[in-house]
Amino acid sequence: MIVKKNIKFYKNLEYLKSAVILNILVFTLFLITGSLSAQMNTMQTFDKAMDLRYKKPDSSIILFQKSHESYLQNKDTINAVKSLMELSLVYANKAQYANSYNVLWNALLLTDNTNLITTKSVIYNRLGSIYNYFKREDKALEYLKKALEIHKSLVKENKIPASGLVPYYFSITTSFRELKKTELAQIYLDSSYLYFSKSKPAIAESFLEFETANILALQNENEKALKIFERIYPWFQENQPSYLVLFYKFWGDVYLNLMQLDKSETLYKKALKASEEYKSHIDFTPLIHEKLTELYIKQNDYVNAFKNLQIAKDLDAKFFDSRSPYNHFIMEIKDSYRLEKDRQEKLIQAQHLRQLEQEDKIKNLQRIILLVSVVFILIIGYFYIKNLRAKHKAEKQLIRRNKELEIKKAKELLELKNKELAASALQLIEKDEFMKNLKTKIREGEPTIKKSELNKILRSVSINNTSSWDEFKLRFIEVNKEFYDKIFEKYPKLSQGDQKICALIKLNMSSKEMSRLLGISVESVHTSRHRIRKKMNLSRDINLEDYINSL
Structure with missing residues (x-):
């Protein structure tokens, strides 16, 4: 009877163990499924944000922010940074540069303790571009060159091909061209062509030719510039339609230089239409209206000239007030990265001071012991050297x-x-x-x-x-x-x-x-x-x- 009861007890125990193991497996599977489901939802949010970048940029901003938060919760730093990078581009396209600037610094903070060296260089490059928009030449070149140096070190270590340097030389080229420093722009453009690889292009060759045309126009080589614009136009129309805002604007500038005002006006209007259609390069619209003002003055159409001048003034005030020397502080308000760095440095300094206070007595004692030891060694050393010199002198005389x-x-x-x-x-x-x-x-x-x-x-x-x-x-x-x-x-x-x-x-x-x-x-x-x-x-x-x- 006792034996039967024991057998029954062990059977129940085995059944209980199996049930516990099964429940653990089910719970683990539920967690894994839940985690995968959360990751899938985050990826879908990110993909949806990418689709809405140009169609509905405001909705895209909200979705990028959600995907960034979700990636952070899942401790996926790489994709969290990726979300911030795309978010900064949307802000930049909407000419909300203060927001774009802030987002980039947050991305830089995330990459600070990672091996995302390439991403860090991209962030530096974009920060340089933003400073360039606000006519901060010194800061713009500092960050653009920082990005270039990182990529040079990667090329030196054979981690990336030399053609990877082209976008960074190109960014510095556009900065110098916008500052009307054509000689420096030409030097960096030559470097872009030097490292350019048709088999592994890091940037399309049409962009380099576009900059060549712009520099030629600044050098009054307008006919040569026109030939390049006409040759590369189909590529931009097919591959980079949002970039046509810039393309039409600079193309129109060349015709304006040649006093072909009708063609110039057509291209400026096409540039404004492309900006409205693709919700892209809104920051360029004030410049286009300024050029239309100049064009209408040459046509003696002062009504349209005044109208476009007013539009340019309003848009410039809306987007670029912080270009003024009195408003440079706007670019520094949301510097999360540097604030966090300062906080960390202060914390380290406080800890260091406490350690110094604790070790102060020990160090004083060590100094006293060291001083006595040094004096003792010096005395011994003096007599030893004296004896050695006497011995050496005697040996020299004998020799x-x-x-x-x-x-x-x-x-x-x-x-x-x-x-x-x-x-x-x-x-x-x-x-x-x-x-x-x-x-x-x-x-x-x-x-x-x-x-x-x-x-x-x-x-x-x-x-x-x-x-x-x-x-x-x-x-x-x-x-x-x-x-x-x-x-x-x-x-x-x-x-x-x-x-x-x-x-x-x-x-x-x-x-x-x-x-x-x-x-x-x-x-x-x-x-x-x-x-x-x-x-x-x-x-x-x-x-x-x-x-x-x-x-």
Whole structure:
């Protein structure tokens, strides 16, 4: 009976476990489904906002804000930033630049602690464009160049192709062109063409050609500009119809420069119509009305000129009051990014101060210990260095003495060997004299000796004489190697006969002794000495013997 109850209990327990596991799985599946459903709804909201950007921009703004909040709740920073970027564009198209500016700074704040480097550079680029609208040249170029530098570093690291630099060079080009700085605009446009790639274009080539035409128009090259406008017009009509607001306006400017007023008027009106149709580039409409004012004045149509001037004035006041130097603060009011940065820095500073206060006593104690240690080390170091210097001085003196002794011994040995050489040279002289006498006696001697045998004996005596000199030369070089190396290096043009004379001068031999040893006349020795002086380029006041002995 107990066994049956236990079995029943375990069966119920197993059933309970299965039920709990099943409930957990169902709940998990419900959470996952709910999360996926929420993500799908957010994506649909974002896609709907993208569709309504130009048709209903106000509705698009609300939807982008909702998608941004939803992405933040789901901790999807990338898409949250993407929503803000698109929202800033809608605000910009509506000429609500203060809102666009604020949204971009919020996007920058989100990217601050992420690896979204490319997105950050896009934000800097757009901030630069907004500053450009408000004639803040310094700030505009600061952010535009910041964006360019980020992309340059990405190209250097091989993370993006070089063609990715083109949109950033292009943005700086348009800024300089709007500021009427045509030379700088042309330089950056040339850079855009330099990095442009037809296989992987980061921006359509038609945009670059459009800017080329605008710069040509500013340089009064209107006919060239017209040809470019006519060539690229079909592309913009098909691919970028909202951009036709700008296209028609600048095209009209060229005709206005050429005083073709009817064509210019038609294009200006087309630009206004495109702006109304696509809800795009509304900020350009005041400029178009200003150009129409200029056109009607040239036609003497002052009624229409006044009408367009009033419209331009009203629109300019509506969109660009903050271009005035007195209203630059509008661009700084909603700087969330910098406010947050300041707050974080202040918090870090406060924490740092508290740490300093806590560590102050410990640091003071460490300083005292360090000071005592340094003084102690300095005292030890002083005595150690003093002792080391004394030891080093004694060693130097000992080395110097030993060196002097070695030099003295070497000199004595050299002198001894040179004396031996001199003695050897004298022996050679005596031997040569003996040989000469022998030759004389042989020639004058017994007539029965055959002439061939006589010549053989004489040749033997000459060979003997030459080998004796070679032996003397080898011994001289061995003893005076340094002298021989120096004289050969310094005066390579000296002949062997010259070298012999130098060697004998080194042995302090007189001209007479040299003539006897070498078997030449004293005059020949003097001639050789004169030749040596000339080769050595010695002046008359220099003694040849002293000079050779100094080598």
